[in-house]
Amino acid sequence: MNTVDNLVERFRSKKLKITPQRLGIFRILESNLQHPSAEDIFSKIKKIYPTVSFTTVYKTLDILEKMGEILKITIDEERKHYDPNTNTHHHIICLMCNKISDIEEEHIRPKLPRGILNEFTPSSYHISFYGTCKKCHKNK
């Protein structure tokens, strides 16, 4: 994700409104390593701007995602999380508590068979491992 100042400029150049609420959302996302959900961001921004609506949060996240500023990590229809780190990296996801951790790209470098590479040039990829974290495993 770009810095907050750069995001403001990108939004302005696209004639998108910059509101204090939007700025607040940018700040929450900036260098956030927690992979927050829209609900997580909503509950944080609500503490600063109690009148903010969930739709505002969701719309802003949607715009940022379409701009390529953040990644959307979809666990399932109900569970969507956001990651301001758009460099190639991968995730391990606990299906019980939704904790999402990063795996650096250097640890996983998948190789596509030559036959596929002749037909197709990949521009990006993302691998998710699903399972149970240590904490949830103990409480099972």
Ligand SMILES: [Zn+2]
């Ligand atoms: Zn867990």
Ligand SMILES: [Zn+2]
């Ligand atoms: Zn990540």
